[in-house]
Amino acid sequence: MRSFRSMIYPYIIWSFIMIIIPMLLIAAYAFTVKGNSVLAFRFTLENFRAFFADSVFLKVLKRSIYIAFVTTVLCILLGYPTAYIIANIAGEKNKFMMVLFITIPTWINMLVRTYAWLGILQDNGLVNTLLSMVGLPTLRLIHTDFAVILGMVYNFIPFMVLQIYTSLTKMDKSYLEAAQDLGANGIQSFLRITLPLSFPGIISGITLVFLPAVSSFFIPKLLGGGQYVLIGNVVENEFLIAGNWNFGSAISLIMAITIILFMWLAKKADKDPSGEGGV
Amino acid sequence: MKDKHKTSFASKIYVMLILLFLYFPIIYTVVFSFNETRSLSVFEGFSFKWYQKMLKDSSMVNAIFYTILVAVIATAVSTVAGTITAIGLSGSRRILRKIINEVNNLPILNPDIVTGIGLLMFFSAIAIKKGLMTLLLAHIMFCIPFVILSIMPKIRTLDPNLADAALDLGATPIQALTKVIVPQIMPGIISGALIAFTMSFDDFVISYFVTGNGVNNISIVVYTMSKRINPSINALSTVIIIIITVVLLIANILPIIKEKRRKTK
Structure with missing residues (x-):
């Protein structure tokens, strides 16, 4: 294949222009202020100071992390049993079908699927119509934390299920047989063997859920309403309405650092139990 | 993960509920795109009204x-x-x-x-x-x-x-x-x-x-x-749902058909 080595050069140039330069631009804008031309680069931390000095932005950041965290936890709690059951279904064909059923929704436009919840959760929407039909009081569902978290769990749970499923099927089954031979009961062998061995799946699931959840801006906008602001909405607003790219870039960097920090914590949590437990 | 015991009834129900959660909004969108009225909660009759609106x-x-x-x-x-x-x-x-x-x-x-x-x-x-x-x-x-x-x-x-x-x-x-x-x-x-x-x-x-x-x-x-x-959005949504589903079905079914042909030869 050596003879085709030069075929890679166009992509090196392309990826430098289309991938690297835009990332560098974000950094360049984040460390300069409006009016200070990026070309005449004058380093400043003003954007970051402005963010952390303003309690409104801090609240938004906290809320974004909280919503993404709750979403991630719910995805694990609901997704783990799903993955576990599918991994234990008899027959390769049935397993394949179930995995396909979990995957298909992820191929369908997220915005369209999120929009559907608007009709379901509205004040005069499907849920409330059904409630009043059976004589129950209606609920305030739309434009609440509940609606936003529901929308996020709905959109991201397939990723969690698929990651955990993969790690469960990759597992060496002989550990379980050994545990049974040594007298472990079902719960013990699950807690001491299956769960620790599926941790890598949970961790990559967390990555795939937390990351889009913390940066999402259309789910809060659609289901949380115009007043509902998460960090992604602030970035959207700075770029498309306020037109302050410098501040917007700084916020997106803060968002990226939050994600990296969270991932690091999740990886650490992964190492600790398996290190001590000694499977 | 014990032997090849059968999946329990409760497990089946659980997975069904998860699938219902995943598919309900999609089915809901498709169904209400054919609704005769603006209502997004009561289906009052079949019509292509919102598709005509969409095309206009x-x-x-x-x-x-x-x-x-x-x-x-x-x-x-x-x-x-x-x-x-x-x-x-x-x-x-x-x-x-x-x-x-x-x-x-x-x-x-x-x-x-x-x-x-x-x-x-x-x-x-x-x-x-x-x-x-x-x-x-x-x-x-x-x-x-x-x-x-x-x-x-x-x-x-x-x-x-x-x-x-x-x-x-x-x-x-x-x-x-x-x-x-x-x-x-x-x-x-x-x-x-x-x-x-x-x-x-x-x-x-x-x-x-x-x-x-x-x-x-x-x-x-x-x-x-x-x-x-705006129920036309449901019509538009249905269009994308159908296009993607067709593309996926073709992609998943073609290899199976090919495989079968190869085997019958």
């Missing part, structure tokens, strides 16, 4: 046109470019391969909103007007890494001497590529193209930041129109 709404029709146009062009370009790059990568030095993989991971791992604003500032810096061109460039940019990812495993299973053998036997480099290498990695190329198509077809966040000048895709129209309840 020029922004919706344009959005369908642009979504398909961009998806087709972006898929074609990124599949060809991704194939060329993947073949080139397999022959290049390990360090270069590592660097390209890391760079490709950036758009895959970055939140879409970060990729979107980066491109927005880049296009503005080089003074390309936001519109069809920027939308296409952005889609090609985020599709290529997925194409490369799905082709690389196929290339790795190739005999490294295959290309040399073809060249020794008198094939020109182009012939060695098109007659020997590409047919061998075709399944990877097809699945890469499929991923590229759905990524482009479904994209909202990146498109939202890089487009302008009246060029909108379906997702952007749904987003901007969602402030008011």
